[in-house]
Amino acid sequence: MNFEKRVTPLMLAIGAMTMAAGVQADTLKIGIPQPMTGPATQYGDQIQAGALTAIDALNAAGGIKGMKIEPLLIDDGCEPKQAVPAANRVINSGAKFAVAHACSGTTVPAVNVYEQEGIVAITPGATSPLVTDTIKPHFFFRTIGRDDQQGPFAADYIAKQLKPSKVAILHDKQTYGSGVATQVQTALQKSGVNVAMFEGINVGDSDYSAVISKLKALGPDLIYFGGYHAELGLLLRQAREQGLDTQFMGPEGVANKDLVAIAGPAVDKLLVTLPADFTKMKGNEQILEHFKQYKRSPDGAFTMTAYAAVQILADSINAVGADPAKVADHMHSSSFNTAIGKVDYDAKGDLKHFEFAVFRWDGQGSMTQIQP
Secondary structure, three states, X not given: OOOOOOOOHHXXXXXXXXXXXXXXXXXXXXXXXXXXXXXXXXXXXXXXXXXXHHHHHHHHXXXXXXXXXXXXXXXXXXXXXXXXXXXXXXXXXXXXXXXOOOOHHHHHHHHHHHHHHOXXXXXXXXXXXXXXXXXXXXXXXXXXXXXXXXXXXXXXXXXXXXXXXXXXXXXXXXXXHHHHHHHHHXXXXXXXXXXXXXXXXXXXXXXXXXXXXXXXXXXXXXXXEEOOHHHHHHHHHHHHHOOOOOEEEEOHHHOOOXXXXXXXXXXXXXXXXXXXXXXXXXXXXXXXXXHHHOOOOOOOOOXXXXXXXXXXXXXXXXXXXXXXXXXXXXXXXXXXXXXXXXEEEOOOOOEOOOOEEEEEEOOOOOEEEEEO
């Protein structure tokens, strides 16, 4: 007997689903939720440059375990209210991994989403201890140091190199800015340095004359500001216009090229703490060739930390497969050689060691590493 093979709509649907599944299995999605709009866009640009360059290099070499990496760019605006929607977009895309969020205020609420959904996420930029101290995550990691590493580092430089008799500390009352300012205050006080002023300013104000008048009356040798570039730019410019020529210092959040457009020549001699210049690290020559090949800049506080985040995900998936739980376990128990040097994690996903450095700006907006 002859039996004709009939192709039914159901069989066609099953075939289409099988093909789709096959395509999906050959693709590894990595979410990249970053500020793509708003005043923190430059930080998102740096993270995209680092992550996308690492992804392009991996794809050119065959991907991860034969899977091509598909980056998913998502805008979180560096806005806390956009944090959960951005994290949910990562999850709804089907991605199980993310190079996540530059800003601490955005990262803190997003961590809960990644933990609940079992998504392995690494932030190359969020430094607040609250990111990992609040819920002690298992799936969330960093490739940047915490404020309680950066703050004491800055305070040590201030106490030993600048040796001020009186310090004023300002902050923007936000998660990141107030956090790092508090860490600097605590460390300076432990070193015996006189912190004569600790005060918050309002984000978005256009006139800081009142606080500048207080500073002039106080007469500090150093003014430390915890926050972002927009507020510091106005503080610097208005301070110089009002005859206050005191040394200013701040954390990596102020090191934005747009600071020069706001402050003008008042940026001259500004000191900032940043991740060390990893483009100068021995062994990164091939990585720098990747940036050249894909026509992206390796410069910026978060570029190499983002590159390292992709490296760690790739190494872990190559080692144990693409199950996020196994990847997280592997990351907690392993060491990684990356664009930022050797990486080891503690139980909370924080780096056991991270190299910060002090940079000085000149009047044209160029920075030079001066310590260490």
